Amino acid sequence: MKMIDRVAKMDRRIIFLLVGLAVIIPLIAPLGLPVDITKPVRDVFAAVDSLREGSIVVVSCDYDPGSEAELTPATAAFLEHCFRRNLRVYMMGLWPAGPELGDLALETIAPKYNKEYGVDYINVGYRPGGPVMLVSLGRNVGDLIRADYAGVPIDSFPLGRAVKSARDIDFVMTLSAGDPGVLHWIIYFSARYGTPIATATTAIMAPQQYPYLSSKQLVGLLGGLKGAAEYETLVDMKARAVAGMDSQSIVHLLLVVFIVIGNIILLYEKRKK
Amino acid sequence: MLTTIGVWIAALLTLAIYSFLYKDNPVYKIAENIFVGVSAGYWAVVLWFNYAWPNLFEPMIMRGNFIYLIPVIIGLMMFAPLIPKVSWLIRIPLTFTMGVAMALVILQRIQGEIFPQLQATFLPLSGISAIQLVTNLLIILGVVSTLIYFYFSKAHKGVLGVFAKLGIWFMMIAFGASFGYTVMARISLLIGRVYFLLHNWLHII
Numbered sequence: 018m019k020m021i022d023r024v025a026k027m028d029r030r031i032i033f034l035l036v037g038l039a040v041i042i043p044l045i046a047p048l049g050l051p052v053d054i055t056k057p058v059r060d061v062f063a064a065v066d067s068l069r070e071g072s073i074v075v076v077s078c079d080y081d082p083g084s085e086a087e088l089t090p091a092t093a094a095f096l097e098h099c100f101r102r103n104l105r106v107y108m109m110g111l112w113p114a115g116p117e118l119g120d121l122a123l124e125t126i127a128p129k130y131n132k133e134y135g136v137d138y139i140n141v142g143y144r145p146g147g148p149v150m151l152v153s154l155g156r157n158v159g160d161l162i163r164a165d166y167a168g169v170p171i172d173s174f175p176l177g178r179a180v181k182s183a184r185d186i187d188f189v190m191t192l193s194a195g196d197p198g199v200l201h202w203i204i205y206f207s208a209r210y211g212t213p214i215a216t217a218t219t220a221i222m223a224p225q226q227y228p229y230l231s232s233k234q235l236v237g238l239l240g241g242l243k244g245a246a247e248y249e250t251l252v253d254m255k256a257r258a259v260a261g262m263d264s265q266s267i268v269h270l271l272l273v274v275f276i277v278i279g280n281i282i283l284l285y286e287k288r289k290k
Numbered sequence: 291m292l293t294t295i296g297v298w299i300a301a302l303l304t305l306a307i308y309s310f311l312y313k314d315n316p317v318y319k320i321a322e323n324i325f326v327g328v329s330a331g332y333w334a335v336v337l338w339f340n341y342a343w344p345n346l347f348e349p350m351i352m353r354g355n356f357i358y359l360i361p362v363i364i365g366l367m368m369f370a371p372l373i374p375k376v377s378w379l380i381r382i383p384l385t386f387t388m389g390v391a392m393a394l395v396i397l398q399r400i401q402g403e404i405f406p407q408l409q410a411t412f413l414p415l416s417g418i419s420a421i422q423l424v425t426n427l428l429i430i431l432g433v434v435s436t437l438i439y440f441y442f443s444k445a446h447k448g449v450l451g452v453f454a455k456l457g458i459w460f461m462m463i464a465f466g467a468s469f470g471y472t473v474m475a476r477i478s479l480l481i482g483r484v485y486f487l488l489h490n491w492l493h494i495i
Contacts, residue, residue, distance in 0.1 A: 033311045040477070040484050044495055086482020087475065113336045145340050148394055205394075208402030220475035224468050231429070232410030234402075241471070242478035260495070261481040268477045 025282045032275065039271050043263035050263050057230055058247040061215045061237030062098065064188065070103040072187035073180060077202065078108065078115030080194035084219050085118055088192045090258035091217035091245035093122040095190055098252045100130040105176055106138040111197040113143045116166055135174030142166030147197035151205040155183035183210035192217045199226065203234050217244060301491040304483055432460040
């Protein structure tokens with residue numbers, strides 16, 4: 018049997034093994050490949066940098082454990098930047114598990130900057146209702162949010178009292194894995210109340226956001242783990258996302274090789290017939 | 291201690307799921323069934339504590355606000371087709387839902403999506419750099435040719451055919467970009483799991 022026939026009939030588990038090794042080895046022995054910063058990520062960073070101290074930033078964790086690998090690093094890097102700039106963080110989520118995952122990042126990063134719960138940051142938890150909720154939220158926050166995620170009355174916190182409507186919100190960052198998510202924030206909140214909005218999305222969703230970047234409805238975009246790695250680089254906190262970039266690059270290279278080999282085999286078999 | 295137990299359970303379940311890559315096996319089946327069961331339980335709790343209790347039962351039971359019985363009755367009408375004699379009652383909740391959705395969606399979609407997106411294609415072709423000119427032309431050409439592809443009232447022949455074909459090319463490039471990002475997303479998830487195993491579980495990295 019020719020080499021090319023042997024490759025064509027190769028057990029697919031060998032491919033799984035190669036992909037697995039391409040992920041594991043660079044994580045254990047990092048190559049330190051450079052992370053280029055793209056314009057949409059730089060724009061998010063610049064927008065956050067331009068906010069005055071004490072500005073209120075809504076961080077909406079619209080994802081669940083299925084997208085945790087891509088969006089938690091982005092959440093952490095964004096929170097790091099917010100707290101470093103002394104911005105106040107108002108965390109919520111359009112997905113049930115989102116604020117809980119966001120809280121893990123919040124509880125790790127806030128103590129680093131001596132931030133106080135209820136004063137510098139708050140987590141109001143999951144807010145169901147999608148579009149209807151977002152329209153109401155912009156009009157009167159008190160109609161919807163009466164307690165934080167632990168059930169403590171929202172008015173007992175200075176930050177809870179400070180946010181009455183969309184007018185009090187200076188910036189929205191939605192970490193979005195689908196529906197409801199970034200599109201709802203753009204259409205039902207930002208378009209209606211004019212609040213600037215940026216997003217970190219799963220890589221699958223990233224291409225769909227470019228029209229909104231082009232129309233300036235989005236300030237910027239962190240696309241997938243790569244976007245999170247770029248933001249980590251910008252805020253100089255090289256962590257999980259940057260660590261994963263070597264593996265990402267090596268696997269992509271491997272997949273390109275697989276695609277080329279697959280096409281060569283296809284052409285060979287066509288010619289044989 | 292609890293965190294350690296949690297990490298071990300998560301790690302073993304991760305390995306159980308990945309064992310499917312070798313071949314289907316009972317360990318994978320157990321992990322799959324646990325996932326289905328936990329998801330069902332999780333959603334039951336979420337629906338009760340985030341929807342039913344705060345929006346219906348809490349106002350009625352704790353605050354005696356029985357006006358909420360009206361949406362309950364309208365909601366129950368959704369089940370009317372189960373009783374053929376009163377099946378027509380389903381029209382009431384459907385009409386209500388459609389009315390609210392149309393009022394909300396049509397207005398906001400036009401204001402928040404169609405107009406801004408349309409506006410974003412009104413791009414300058416003079417007084418800009420050569421690169422910007424090429425970019426703007428590509429956007430305009432892409433939008434027009436893709437729209438022409440979806441124009442079905444005339445046969446795609448002649449100039450119309452050329453633009454329709456160009457529209458297909460633009461869409462194929464967009465699908466290719468989407469597929470590339472999809473591959474990246476899937477690999478990112480794998481990296482996330484492997485990172486968890488090596489960092490949180492084995493403490494290798």
